[in-house]
Each structure stands twice: as C-alpha cells, then as structure tokens.
Amino acid sequence: MAIVELTVCPLGTGTTSASKYVAGAHEILSSQSSVKFMLNPMGTVMEGNIDEIFSLIRKIQEDVFDKGVDRVYSIIKVDDRRDKISTMEQKLNSVNSKLK
Amino acid sequence: MAIVELTVCPLGTGTTSASKYVAGAHEILSSQSSVKFMLNPMGTVMEGNIDEIFSLIRKIQEDVFDKGVDRVYSIIKVDDRRDKISTMEQKLNSVNSKLK
Amino acid sequence: MAIVELTVCPLGTGTTSASKYVAGAHEILSSQSSVKFMLNPMGTVMEGNIDEIFSLIRKIQEDVFDKGVDRVYSIIKVDDRRDKISTMEQKLNSVNSKLK
Amino acid sequence: MAIVELTVCPLGTGTTSASKYVAGAHEILSSQSSVKFMLNPMGTVMEGNIDEIFSLIRKIQEDVFDKGVDRVYSIIKVDDRRDKISTMEQKLNSVNSKLK
Numbered sequence: 001m002a003i004v005e006l007t008v009c010p011l012g013t014g015t016t017s018a019s020k021y022v023a024g025a026h027e028i029l030s031s032q033s034s035v036k037f038m039l040n041p042m043g044t045v046m047e048g049n050i051d052e053i054f055s056l057i058r059k060i061q062e063d064v065f066d067k068g069v070d071r072v073y074s075i076i077k078v079d080d081r082r083d084k085i086s087t088m089e090q091k092l093n094s095v096n097s098k099l100k
Numbered sequence: 101m102a103i104v105e106l107t108v109c110p111l112g113t114g115t116t117s118a119s120k121y122v123a124g125a126h127e128i129l130s131s132q133s134s135v136k137f138m139l140n141p142m143g144t145v146m147e148g149n150i151d152e153i154f155s156l157i158r159k160i161q162e163d164v165f166d167k168g169v170d171r172v173y174s175i176i177k178v179d180d181r182r183d184k185i186s187t188m189e190q191k192l193n194s195v196n197s198k199l200k
Numbered sequence: 201m202a203i204v205e206l207t208v209c210p211l212g213t214g215t216t217s218a219s220k221y222v223a224g225a226h227e228i229l230s231s232q233s234s235v236k237f238m239l240n241p242m243g244t245v246m247e248g249n250i251d252e253i254f255s256l257i258r259k260i261q262e263d264v265f266d267k268g269v270d271r272v273y274s275i276i277k278v279d280d281r282r283d284k285i286s287t288m289e290q291k292l293n294s295v296n297s298k299l300k
Numbered sequence: 301m302a303i304v305e306l307t308v309c310p311l312g313t314g315t316t317s318a319s320k321y322v323a324g325a326h327e328i329l330s331s332q333s334s335v336k337f338m339l340n341p342m343g344t345v346m347e348g349n350i351d352e353i354f355s356l357i358r359k360i361q362e363d364v365f366d367k368g369v370d371r372v373y374s375i376i377k378v379d380d381r382r383d384k385i386s387t388m389e390q391k392l393n394s395v396n397s398k399l400k
Contacts, residue, residue, distance in 0.1 A: 001253075005142035007177060009309045009373050015370040016183055019191070024199035027220075041188035042105035042177055046160060047141075050261075053214035056319035061280060066200060070283035071316040072228055073309050075375055076276040077107060077142055080261060083212075085117055088141035091119070095139060096122035096178040109209045109273050112383075113217035116271040150361075154354055161350075161380060170383035171211050171216040174376075175275055180361060181371035183312075205342035205376060216383055219391070223398035235310060239395060240340040241388035242305035247341075266396055277307060281326055283316055288341035291319070295339060295347035 002080040003088055007043040007058055011071040023067055024067065025060040032056070040090055043075075044062040047088045050080055102150040102180040103188055107143040108159055111166055111171040124167060125160040137181070138188055143175075147188045150180055202250040202280040203288055206257055207243040211271040218257070224267060225260040237294055238288055243275075247288045250280055301379040302350040305355055306342075307343040311371040324361040324367065329345055332356070338388055341342055347388045350380055 010021055025044055029037045035048035035056055046053050057076065065074045078085070110121055129137045135148035135156055135171055146153050157176065164172045181185070210221055225244055229237045235248035235256055246253050257276065264272045279286070322398060324362055325344055329337045335356055337350035346353050347383070364372045 002273070003141055005140075009311060011281075011311070012314060013311060014312060014314040016181055016312035017194075018311065019194040020198055022104040022195045026195065026199055035234075038140065039144055039192065039325065040105075040138065041103055041147075041191040042145050042179065043142070045140055045142050049214040049259070054258065058251070058254065061278070065280075067281055071279070071281035074276075075177060075371075076274075076278065076279070078261070078274040078276065079142065079266075079271070081271035082265055084149065085162060094117070094119040095122045095126065098120055098124055109211060111211070111218065111381075112211060112214060114212060114214040117211035118211065126327070131335055151358070154358065158351070159352065161378070164381055165380075171379070171381035173273075174378040176374075176376040176378065178374040178376065180363070180365075180374070181311075183370035185380070205340075209325055215383060217394075219394040222395045226395065226399055238340065239339065239392065240305075241303055241345050241347075241391040242379065245340055245342050246323045247336070255321055275377060279358065281316055291341040292339065293327065294317075294319040298320055299326055 001048065001085055002053060002078055003045060003047050003091065004053045004088060005045045005077045008060065008064055008076040009073040010069040011073055014070055021064045022075045024063045028056065028059050028063060045088055092099065101148065102153060102178055102192065103145060103147050103186060104153045105143045105145045105177045107166055107175040109173040110169040111173055113169055114122055121164045121167065124163045128163060129160050130158065143163065145188060201247065201285055202253060203245060203247050203279055203291065204288060205243045205245045205252045205277045207275040208260065208264055210269040211273055211275040213269055221267065223266045224263045228256065228259050228263060243286060301348065301386055301387060302353060302378055303345060303347050305343045305345045305377045307375040308360065308361045308364055309373040309374055310369040313369055321367065322366045324363045327362060328356065328359050345388055
C-alpha cells in the first residue's frame with residue numbers, strides 16, 4: 001500500500017485555469033474503486049497498490065493530452081512503506097494524536 | 101497571495117515515523133494567524149503572502165533540526181498567481197463546480 | 201518521449217547518507233539502453249518512453265526496499281510533450297541559446 | 301550550506317516553451333557569486349546559504365511575473381544537512397565512488 005500525491009500542470013494552454021484537468025482526473029478516479037483518493041488545493045492524494053496508482057496516473061496524464069494540451073508537467077510524490085500498513089486516514093490521525 | 105504545499109522528510113532518524121515533525125509544523129502554524137493552513141496526508145498546504153510563507157517554512161525546517169535531526173529534505177510546491185486572488189477554498193470549489 | 205527526474209529518500213535508515221541507493225539506481229539504469237539518464241546533485245534525469253521510465257522507477261524503488269529500507273519517499277517530476285520531440289540535450293541547448 | 305533544486309513552470313502563456321524563463325533565472329544567478337549553481341534538464345541546482353537561496357528563488361519567481369506571466373508554479377526541493385558540509389560536487393563524488 002502506497003500513498004501518492006499527483007499534481008498536473010498543463011503548459012502552453014493560453015489560460016491560467018487548470019481546474020478542468022483536475023476535474024478530468026477525478027472522473028477517472030471515480031470510475032474505479034480499488035484506489036481511494038482525496039482532493040486538496042495542491043494535488044490529488046491516492047491510496048492503494050502502487051502499480052495500480054501508477055497506471056491511473058498514466059491515464060490521467062493521457063486525458064490531459066486528449067483535452068488538447070501539448071505539454072504536461074506532473075509532480076508525483078510517493079510514500080511507500082513496508083513496515084506497516086499505511087493509509088491516508090491513519091497518517092492524519094498519527095499527526096493529530098501528537099497535537100495538544 | 102500564494103498557495104504553497106510543504107512536505108518535510110527527516111533523514112537518518114532511525115525510525116520510519118515522521119508525524120512528530122509534522123505536528124511541530126502545526127504548532128508553529130497555529131501560533132500565527134496571517135497564513136491559513138490545511139493538513140493533508142502528503143503535506144501541509146498554506147495560503148497567504150509568499151514571503152510570510154517562506155519565512156514560516158524556514159522556521160519549520162529549523163524546528164526539525166532542533167528536534168535532533170541532522171538532515172532534512174523538503175519538497176515545496178508554490179502556486180502563485182497575479183491575475184486574480186486565489187485561495188485554497190476557491191481552488192477546491194473551482195474543481196468541484198466542474199464535476200457532475 | 202518524456203523527460204523525468206527521480207529523487208529517492210530512504211526514511212528510517214539511521215544514517216544521513218543516501219548515496220548507496222542512488223548508486224543502486226545507476227546500476228539498474230546502466231543495465232539497459234533504451235532510457236538515457238544523467239545524474240545531478242538532486243536527482244537522476246531520464247529520457248525515453250514514459251512507460252519504460254515508470255517501469256524503471258518501480259525497479260529502483262524496489263531495489264531500495266531490497267537493501268533493507270522500510271519506507272521510501274520518492275519525488276518524480278515528469279515533463280511530457282507531444283508537440284515536438286524533446287531530449288535532455290535539446291532542453292539544455294534551448295536555454296543556453298538564450299543566454300548572452 | 302544547503303543544496304536546492306528549483307523548477308519553474310509558467311502557466312497560461314500560450315506557448316509550450318519555457319526556456320526564456322530558465323535563461324532569466326540564470327542571468328539572476330550569474331549576477332551574484334555567493335550561491336553556486338548548475339543547470340540540468342529538469343531544473344537549476346543551487347548550493348549555498350539557505351536564506352540567500354530562498355531570496356534568489358523569490359527574485360527568479362518575480363522575474364517570470366515581470367516577463368508577463370500571470371501564474372507561476374514552482375517546485376523546490378531542499379536538501380539541508382547539519383552533520384557535515386555538503387556540496388553539489390561532493391554529492392556527485394559520493395555516488396560515483398560507489399559505482400563500479
């Protein structure tokens with residue numbers, strides 16, 4: 001189980017807005033159920049099998065090209081651990097338990 | 101107004117846990133009010149004046165060193181725009197409005 | 201053709217040194233010839249087919265786990281364009297041609 | 301002494317080319333001598349005092365806005381260590397010494 005954050009920057013679009021590509025990512029993620037996901041203002045966080053996540057990232061990137069963009073810059077952060085099962089919820093709980 | 105995501109990786113600590121450093125970041129962010137912030141499973145997102153945010157990032161990094169870590173690897177994503185005021189909430193709303 | 205930069209951070213190793221994992225990545229990359237690569241002080245840049253690159257990144261991550269690390273944090277930046285063939289060399293030349 | 305990599309993505313420019321902004325960054329970096337720097341196909345790596353580097357990053361971002369861009373997305377990776385002096389050259393040597 002890995003937790004991965006994806007941010008997609010379309011270049012050369014002529015508009016500063018990028019939300020329609022993020023919405024496209026969410027449609028792709030909503031059409032499946034094995035990888036959980038959560039939107040934040042700087043990216044989309046996914047939780048699941050790392051190979052399935054990488055395959056979804058590839059679909060999301062191709063969707064941006066399909067929408068007419070010629071250059072896509074993606075930033076991917078991968079948090080993969082093998083000593084225990086890590087989930088998005090448990091990571092948040094772990095921090096919250098240390099706050100007063 | 102910029103929106104910035106910070107992820108801090110402590111190296112060489114002998115433990116895979118990093119939540120106490122994230123909790124430290126939250127204490128620093130909670131002690132001020134001009135920069136808004138939001139935790140997600142892969143980082144902390146901040147919204148405010150970019151110079152104030154950079155100054156808070158420096159404080160958070162030093163706090164990790166103060167807690168005994170010898171090497172800190174940080175990943176910072178900065179989304180700065182000048183054509184309109186951008187907030188964390190408005191970015192999320194913009195995506196949600198495009199979802200069916 | 202995509203250009204991708206990979207940085208791998210091993211967590212919980214008890215030492216601040218990470219060069220042996222970077223060396224492991226280079227051995228994996230040297231054992232193949234379809235993806236070109238270039239080391240810099242903050243990561244390894246690869247050039248080639250994006251699916252082949254993603255598959256190499258997965259091998260490199262598993263190699264770090266095989267070396268005994270329990271948590272691996274990776275940062276991946278992907279620059280993929282479809283309007284023209286982009287290479288590492290051509291990107292550097294493009295900047296250099298604009299310098300006085 | 302910290303080692304920092306900066307990548308700047310201009311959004312909404314109407315062209316997929318970004319090299320003129322990278323060239324602008326190099327002119328800013330060339331006009332000073334306390335922070336060393338090195339270009340690679342995916343970013344610019346800097347070595348020096350972390351506060352000076354952050355101040356240079358702010359100048360580089362403003363230069364992109366000055367060139368007419370309305371939204372700038374930057375990715376910054378910071379490798380800061382306090383157990384020994386770390387340089388770009390020594391990081392590369394450390395990996396090379398482990399390669400056969």
